[in-house]
Amino acid sequence: MKEEKRIRKDAIDKSKSVIMGPVTEHLIPFFPEFRYNPKDTRFTRFIRNSRGFCGLRWSG
Template identity: 60%
Template sequence: MRKGISVIRTDAIKRSQSVTRGKVTGFLIPFFPDFPYTPGMQGFLDRLFNRYGNKIT
């Protein structure tokens, strides 16, 4: 039983770290010089991606 809880907690920590990395990356990338859009478009792109997910090609 303890081992099962440990596995679940480890998975939750990994997922939380992944979400945090994704949010930080999503915030910083628009400020990189090679980013093809202005930083102000970040909110628009976030909403677009959240709505359509990986369907955008």
């Protein structure tokens, strides 16, 4: 029974991490310290690899 609880807790913790990554990735551009316009940000599925492109929203 203890092993099952440990396994379930581990699964829940990993699930939380997987969910929080994209949530955080999409919130960071709206923090005042973020130096790019949030509309100019494109995400690459990895929080440390999101990119800001100056003036991107004006292209096209």
